[in-house]
Amino acid sequence: MNTDLLRSSSDKHPKPTDIAFQYGTAGFRTLGSTLDSVLYRVGVLAALRSRKLDGRTIGVMVTASHNAAQDNGVKLVDPRGEMLDGSWEAHATTLANAPTTEAFLEAVSTLIRNSQIDLSKPAHVVYARDTRPSGEELVRALEDGLKAAGAEGRDAGVTTTPVLHYLVRAINTKGTADAYGEDTQEGYYKKLGDAFKELVQGRPPLDPIIIDCANGVGAIAAEAMSSILANTLVFDLHNTSIDKEELLNNSCGADFVKTQQKSPPQLVDVLKPNQRACSFDGDADRLMYFYHDENGQFRMLDGDKIAGLVAAFIVDLVKTAGLADEISVGVVQTAYANGASTKYLSDRLPVKCVPTGVKHLHHAAERFPIGVYFEANGHGTVVFSPSTLSTLSSHQPSTPAQDRAHKHLLALTSLINQTVGDALSDMLLVEVVLSHKSYGGAEWDSLYEDLPNRLVKVSVADRSVYQTEDAERKLVSPPGLQGKIDEIVRRYEGGRSFVRPSGTEDVVRVYAEAMVRSQVDELAFTVAGLVYDSAGGDAAKRPK
C-alpha cells in the first residue's frame, strides 16, 4: 500500500474530535453528517480484510436501516455473505477512532502486522447504499478509502441490504460447485421469483398483498419483484416516496408497526377486515405482517409469528419427504421473543436464545441442520446446513407425495436468502406457507396468543454503563439494578422484563411482558423509571 497516498487522502477525511465511534449491533450507526472519516477508514479496512482472505470479495453496505433519515451507517459483509467476523469489529472501531492521520496510519500498520496481512494479495470490495440523502457523499468517502488502499471496488448502486449480502456470496462462489446464483440484482430477483412460482404452482391464487415500503429502498425492490410475479401474486405498494427523504421510516415501516403496535396511519383506511398487509424497514431486511380483524382491531404478526409459521411448515415438509430421521429443525430467538411464542415453539422443537443482533442468531442457526431464526422485530431467515443440502440433493423419494415435498424443500433453498434475512424473500416465504395451508391472517394468528408486551426507550448519559449477561436477560451493571428489577417483576402475574443498551441508537431499551395489558405498561414504565434514576436523570423527564 502506498503510505503517501494513504496519508494525503486520510487528511481529506479528518475524524471529528468530539465523537467516539463504535462498531455496534449492525456496524457503525449515527448521524450521517458525522460519518465521513468512518466511511473512508472502512474502505481501507475492507481492502485489508479482502487481502487477509486471499482477495475474496468483501461487502460494504451504507445504511441506517430502521433509523431516521438523518442517520446513516455502514457495515461490512464477509465472503459468504455473513456479517463481519467478530474479531474484526474491534479493528473497525480502533481504525475509526484514531484521532489523527498519523494515529490512523499507525493503527493500519499494527493491524497489518498483527493479522499478518500479505499486501501483495489483491483486494476486492462490492458496495451499495440505501436511499438516504447522505449516502451518496458517504459512498465517495468509501471509494477514496478503497482507492488509497489499492482495492478494486464494484459499485452495486442503490439497493437493499439483503441484495448486497447476496451479491457478496454470489461473486465469491461464481464458477464453483457452491455457486449461489447470478451476481446481479436481477439474477437474485429472478431466482426468488422462479422458486416462488414453483412453490405455489397448482395452488388457488392468493389475494393481493398490501406492502408498506417505509418510503425506502424496499419500494424499488418490491417494484422489480412485482413485475416478475405479475401473474402469480399482485403487490399493492404503499409508502413508496423514496424522493421525500423526511418520510423514510416516518410513521411507517416495520419498526413503527412493531414498537407502536398499530398499522401505519397511511394504511388504516386501505385495509379491509382480515386483509393481509406487511411492512418493510428502510433497507428492506425486516418484515412485519399485520391485519385488522372483523372488529377493526389491529393484529400484529411479527417475527415470532413468522418463525412459528415457517418452522412448522418446514417440519411438515421434511416429514412428508421421508427425511425426518435425517434432517431436524431448530429455532433461534432473542430475549425479545414473546414468552407465548417461546412456549409454542419449544413444545415442538429445540429453541435457543442468543443476544440481539443478526450475527448472533445466524451463527446459532447454522448449528442446526435447518435453523429458523427470527428476531421479534422481523429480522430473520432460514439456513440449511451443507450436509442438509447434500442430503436434499441426493434424496430419492419413493412416493409421489414424498417427491412433491422434496421438490418443495429444494425450491425453498432458492426462495430463502441464506446469507441474511430479506423482507422480500421472507414475505414470499410467508405467502407460500399461507397458500399451502389455505390460511388467512386470522388462522395464522391463532397459532398462539401473544402475551401483552411493551418496549420502551430510555435516554441516558452513557449507555455503555448498562452491561448484560445470559443472552441479555440480566444486567450485571450498574450494580444492584437487576435486583430491583427482579423485585418489581415478581409483583406481576407472568411478568418478565429486561434492560439492554441499544447497539443502533443512543438509548437503553426496556422490554416487559405480563398476562394483563394494563399491567404490562405499568411494569415497563416502572422498570424504565428505575433505569432513568440509575443514570441520575432529571426527575422532570422521567419516562411515563
Ligand code: G16
Ligand atoms: C439491527 C440489527 C438487528 C437488531 C436491531 C436493533 O437492525 O441488525 O439484529 O435487532 O438492529 O438492535 P438494537 O436493539 O441493538 O438497537 P437494523 O434493521 O436496524 O439493521
